[in-house]
Amino acid sequence: MIIHVVQPGETVDSISEHYNIPAYRLVLENGIINPDNLAIGQTIVIVQPEILYTVQAGDTLESIAVQYGITPMELLRNNPYISDREVLHIGETIVISYQTDRTKxxxxxxxxxxxxxxxxxxxxxxxxxxxxxxxxxxxxxxxxxxxxxxxxxxxxxxxxxxxxxxxxxxxxxxxxxxxxxxxxxxxxxxxxxxxxxxxxxxxxxxxxxxxxxxxxxxxxxxxxxxxxxxxxxxxxxxxxxxxxxxxxxxxxxxxxxxxxxxxxxxxxxxxxxxxxxxxxxxxxxxxxxxxxxxxxxxxxxxxxxxxxxxxxxxxxxxxxxxGYDWTLPYVPGATEATAITYDNAVQIAAKNGIPIQYDEAAQAAYFYYENIDGTLHIVWTKDARxxxxxxxxxxxxxxxxxxxxxxxxxxxxxxxxxxxxxxxxxxxxxxx
Structure with a gap:
């Protein structure tokens, strides 16, 4: 597993080419909501598949699991986007297993x-x-x-x-x-x-x-x-x-x-x-x-x-x-923070063209930005790192x-x- 941190000028396509993984898989596996406008400092998890399978007519989750000696739960973990579907799509590629060294x-x-x-x-x-x-x-x-x-x-x-x-x-x-x-x-x-x-x-x-x-x-x-x-x-x-x-x-x-x-x-x-x-x-x-x-x-x-x-x-x-989004300056007991997801934070950073920073001691992502009314904000959130x-x-x-x-x-x-x-x-x- 590699955690890629987006650099200036990079796109989903360029990252896809660098790691030889189809762009659509990067988007699917990472749940990327801003594929056309990545934020500098945004994280993308790279995991190379070990075995891929192309769905054939008549295939079911259970039949594919039996064919490869795994459980349907493992297939759903490797392909969570199919979890809320009634059927598999003929011709789509699913991950049977990833290249991992897990033992625990x-x-x-x-x-x-x-x-x-x-x-x-x-x-x-x-x-x-x-x-x-x-x-x-x-x-x-x-x-x-x-x-x-x-x-x-x-x-x-x-x-x-x-x-x-x-x-x-x-x-x-x-x-x-x-x-x-x-x-x-x-x-x-x-x-x-x-x-x-x-x-x-x-x-x-x-x-x-x-x-x-x-x-x-x-x-x-x-x-x-x-x-x-x-x-x-x-x-x-x-x-x-x-x-x-x-x-x-x-x-x-x-x-x-x-x-x-x-x-x-x-x-x-x-x-x-x-x-x-x-x-x-x-x-x-x-x-x-x-x-x-x-x-x-x-x-x-x-x-x-x-x-x-x-x-x-x-x-x-x-x-x-x-994570949380605070307005600044901070006043103890008075400044209220707004709860924020990582996806929301990435969208704010991408929209404003602001690089996401990373605090190594806290192992947390953060950045400052100005609201439309000029109010200064700081966002702390968790990324893949x-x-x-x-x-x-x-x-x-x-x-x-x-x-x-x-x-x-x-x-x-x-x-x-x-x-x-x-x-x-x-x-x-x-x-x-």
Whole structure:
């Protein structure tokens, strides 16, 4: 795998000629939305195919997979653009395998909201081991509110060999974590017990594989209470064969250029959970200092600390796909950032003729631009180099896998990198 950084004067055709890969494949595999106007500094992932196949009359995904001794899931990972189609097109070329040296199998988890587009979901599921459905809110009384019907999503996940996980949080309808609800739950054993049995009832009824408990508000003060709650919950859930996962947002000082995190003793939780996912979810952080959320240098410090108290095989690395666009000058507590995808960032840079820069320490892309009214902006985002740097940490630190916030849109470059570095575990009976 090569990550090509677009240079001045380069086009899709010139890059295609240089690497001897058809231009249309570069566009397909990378999800390039600006093929006629590349941005300087934009990344393009180059992976040479090992075996190609031209579709014949009567071919199906299953028949081609049998012919080459692979699974339909592998074909869909190598050709995600065919995932939402009913039929293959006669004469089209599909990738049977890429030239890779992958040897390690990892687990992957992705978070969705119930309103995800089905076409995006079906493109993404071949790359996932677990699917966390962000749809359940705990109350101070121990009740669980379901926001939308997710029955179809659960079944689609299972059809693709992906384990659906019930994601429970104390996040309000406005998208804010309620510390009051968390306190009420942890301080009252009867509320904790009711919450546990309500969750168990939902998992039984809907056919979930397990539960993913969102624990953003873990502090030095409540870690013991949360550990007691988790110990009882895990004993009950495990007794019925359910997987128990904790998603933690580390407490980080984000109002300064040098991020620091609280060194909380998460080992108390790892005794009871099957996996711990460290992630930084940014909807509540749009007023933070302009920088990439969780740069790699900070992430490595967090992993070094975490692995001193948590077995590496229990840890998932959280990766966020969004970047942010800030207006300048930055005023702490007042300057609000706008969430932005990498594709959006590339379009802004290409439209304004601005080169995308790269910060090696943070492993993140950034650039400045002026709006039409003359307002200065700075954009921080993740490109293919950013994803590669983070995904490589899974092998470097021998982690269980990665969890992606969110998979509400299909990120072709990110999944191409994952697919060429690792085999993906399928826990629901469909192998790799």
């Amino acid at each position: 199998t990892i687990a992957t988890s992705g978070y969705i909201f119930p309103h995800i587009e089905k076409s995006v979901l079906k493109k993404t599921l071949p790359f996932l081991s677990y699917l966390a459905i962000f749809n359940y809110r705990a109350t101070s009384e121990g009740e669980i509110i379901c926001n939308a019907d997710d029955t179809e999503l659960i079944q689609i996940a299972k059809d693709y060999g992906v384990a659906p996980m019930m994601f429970v949080s104390t996040i309000t309808e406005e998208g804010i974590v309620s510390r009051e609800v968390t306190y009420d739950i942890l301080s009252d054993p009867s509320v904790r017990d009711l919450l546990i049995y309500n969750a168990l009832d939902i998992m039984r009824t809907k056919g979930f594989y397990g539960i993913n408990i969102y624990a953003e508000t873990i502090t030095y003060e409540n870690i013991n209470a949360f550990s007691e709650y988790l110990e009882k919950a895990a004993a009950i859930f495990h007794a019925e064969g359910y997987r128990v996962v904790i998603t933690i947002t580390p407490v980080i000082n984000i109002d300064t250029p040098n991020m620091i995190f609280d060194k909380i003793d998460y080992s108390k939780l790892s005794q009871f959970a099957d996996a711990i996912m460290f992630s930084s979810y940014e909807w509540a952080r749009s007023y933070s200092y302009p920088s990439l959320i969780f740069p790699v240098n900070v992430l490595k410090r967090l992993l070094d600390y975490s692995l001193s108290i948590i077995p590496s095989e229990k840890l998932f690395l959280g990766i966020t796909t969004l 950013s994803f590669d740097a983070r995904i490589s940490l899974v092998e470097e630190f021998n982690l269980q896998g990665v969890s992606i916030w969110t998979v509400m849109r299909f990120d072709a470059q990110m999944w191409l990198i994952v697919n060429t570095q690792y085999y993906i575990e399928k826990v629901m009976g469909i192998d790799r």
